[in-house]
Amino acid sequence: MGKYHDLAEKIVENVGGRENINSLTHCITRLRFKLKDEANAKDDILKNMDGVVTVMKSGGQYQVVIGNHVPDVYADVLEVAHLSGDAEETASGGNLFNRLIDILSGCFQPFLGALAAAGMVKGVNALFVFLKLYENTSGTYTMLNGIGDAIFYFMPVILGYTAAKKFRLNPMVGIVIGAALCYPSVQGPALQGAYEAVAGAGAAAPHSLLGLPAYDTFLGIPWVGASYTSSVVPIIFIIAFAAQIQKLAKKIIPAVVQTFLVPFFVLLIALPIGFLIIGPIISILTDLLSSGFQSLMSFSPALYGVILGFFWQVLVIFGLHWSVVPLAIMQVTQEGASQVLVGSFGASFAQTAVVLAMYFKLKDKKLKALCPPAIISGIFGVTEPAIYGITLPKKKPFIFSMIGGAAAGLYLMINGVTTYTMGGLGIFGVVNFIGDGDASGMIQSFIAIGIAVVIGFVLTFFFWKDDTVEEIDALSDSKISVNKEVVATPIQGTLAPLSTSKDAAFAQGALGKGILIHPTKGEVVAPFDGTVMTLFPTKHAIGLVSDNGLELLIHIGLDTVQLDGSHFEAFVQQNERVKKGQLLVRFDIEAIQKAGFNVETPIIVTNASDYLDILETQKKTIANGEELITALV
Structure with a gap:
């Protein structure tokens, strides 16, 4: 029984019961039902249910909007409704960056606790060696190092499981x-050894002349051998590809033999493609x-x-930091000193700060509980728990950590700091800097640590706001976190989809997502607390930004810029702070229409790509103060 089991039961009951469900998929924020009869669904009950944002009907789907925890609710709905869950997972909202973050955080979220624990073990082991309690050649060190390092070394195996769950591949x-990516004989050094066994010890394999990892052939096709242990990107891409192979195989292979033939073809196709294409691309x-x-x-x-310093954590995410580490190791080994990695030193401290x-600012108790172990792990130089579980999903804090890392990197490099060993982390x-x-x-x-910590902490503490709203589920008393911002209607009138606008730019969504209002009252009021970002001299359009960062364009009428301000009266100025419900602009509907202009008014969220989803009300008419648009973070 999952965390959202009670919520799932209520949803299934109010969409008409399991017998009324033909299929179910989900995207980033919504459960997408295909119902046998939508009339059997109880819209009002679902809309007012704790844990449900709203209900929408579009494209033959009955959509129950949940928020960013929809995968967990989806899993419990599958269990309650006895559905197979083989439907493809899609992402209807958010830009490419948001979807990438969703995939990364979704793959790492299930084992964040173990990841943080492993980082703490590695940190404690390093501390004891530093305090001379034992040597790094002792059995105690070896055992603790194995315990702490295993999850990092076999990262492809663990991600193989979690990514498979994310992409709906057989786990x-x-x-x-x-496991195949960690298999010793497919690693670069092993291939080099195989070449030397044939050509003679010390023989320079052809790859070395090109500066590439060792290679062999597969069915006569040359393939590059690389070290995939501890890697992140290759396994996720291969799993995503394998999921598509599985989907195709299930359509072709008879059900009676799918149990073994589907995995057979998935492995036989996906892994060679991974070794022949994905691995070399990363190299x-x-x-x-x-x-x-x-x-x-x-x-x-x-x-x-x-x-x-700025990009170090990004390189770590994609495993591309190995493009720099070998240079530092080579220089320290040959020259006894190196500056190659010096600029990255402050990044982990900025991330930790x-x-x-x-x-101190998080409202989500579950996420807050992950912070202390992530901080301890980060102090010892292991930042994966902090990145994947805490800062990256929230985006802005991750960027603040990058700024702190950049400042520390600049300080160290302009002062000519050099590292003399590759020993300690964090x-x-x-x-490492004693020579x-x-x-x-x-x-x-x-000093660099201080710079990174102060910048990272100050930027986050003063310029990041946790918009999580905690809603309590009445049946289960479990807390459900929904990140959203509500835009009240600025104009009273009748509503229509934005796609029906007579202006092609608005209709095609070129300026953002939103809704169309045909005004019945010539007043524009503030839809939220915020600031007037732009007020056109002609007063026909006004741009606002909410205190939480949502950017809204209110464009009164079409081509009304030609009126040069006639029939419009503004009550605010550009850059002025406004409160929700405050009168912004008054306009004469009848006079504008008599002048030959259409008064249809697009209400556009211009930074819609910053949000997971933009939900427009499905009402036909709306009065001032009522909810018009909900933006899900």
């Missing part, structure tokens, strides 16, 4: 795909980044520090 097949990107970073540092160390600031990484008894680099590293 056991996902585990096998992840090429890594090589290109490596060359780019070398050139940038030669051009300007300061600029290099800013860019590396951001999580600390979020801890706070224990400060000893030949000179501790000045370590002192500079502490």
Whole structure:
């Protein structure tokens, strides 16, 4: 029984019962039912139900809008209604960046607790070695290191399972795909050994002349061998591809033999494609980044520090930080010192400080509980729990951590700080900057930590707002977090879809998502507390931004700019603060129509791509103060 079991039971009951459901899918925010008879669904009960934002009907679907926790509700509805859940998961809202974040956070969310725990074990182990309680060659160190490192080393196996659940692939097949990526004989060094066994020890394989990892052939096709242990991106792409193969295979293969033939063809097709195409693409990107970073540092160390510090956490997410790490290892080994990774040192501390600031502001108790272990893990240099579980899904805090990392990187590089060893991570990484008894680099590293921490914490604490609204489910007493912003109607009138506008730009959604109002009263009032961002001199259009960042355009009539302000009266000025319900503009509907102009008024959310979904009311008429648009974060 899942967390939202009681809510799921109420939803199933009020859509007409399990016998009224033909199929069910979900997108980022909505349960999408195909019902046998929509008349059997109780719209009003569902709309007023705790845990449900609203109900919409579109494209032959009965849509129950839930919010960003819809996957969990979906799973419980499947259980309650005894549905198979084989339907394809789609994403109807949000831009490519939002969907990417949804995939990444969805894949990492199930094992964040274990990830944070493993990071803490690694940190404690590093602390004990630093305090000389035992050596890093001892059995104690080896065991604790294995416990802490296992989840990172076998990351493809774990992601194979969670990504399979996300993309609706057989989870056991996902585990096998992840295990195959960790199989020793397909790693780059193993292929090099195989080549030397044939050509002779120390022989330079052809790949080395091109600067590529070792390769072999598959059915006569050359393929690049790379190390996939601890990687993130390849497994997710391969699982996404494998899910499509499974979907196709189920349509072709008879049901009686699907149990073993579907996984057979999925593995036989998806993994070779992964090894032949996806892996080499990641390797090429890594090589290109490596060359780019070398050139940038030669051009300007300061600029290099800013860019590396800013993008370091992004590189970690995609596993592309390995384009830089080998350069540092090589320089330290050959020259005894390196500046290659110096610019990235403050990034983990900025990330940790951001999580600390979020801890004081978060309303979601479940997410708040993840902060302390993520902070501890981050202090020791392991930031994956913080990134995937806390800052990245919220977007803005993640960007603040990037700014803090950039500032610290700039400081370290302009002061010429050098690292002399690749030993410690996190706070224990400060000893990496001690060389030949000179501790000045370590002192500079502490200053850089301070810069990263202060910037990350201050930006998050003062410029990030947690818009989570906690709603209590009356039956289960479980708290359901819904991130949303409501826009009240600024104009009284009758409503129509934006697509019916006589202006092609508005009708095609070129300016954003919204709704069309045919005014019955010539007054525009503030739909929320916010600021007048733009007020056209002709007063026919006004742009507002809410205190939470929603940008709204109210365009009174079509081509009314030609009236040059006639029949319009403004009661506010540009950049003025306004309160919800405050009169903004008055206009004479009859005079505008007599002048030959259409008064239909588009209400547009111009930054709709910043939201998961934009929901327009389905009422036919609306009065001032009533809910017009709901934006889901």
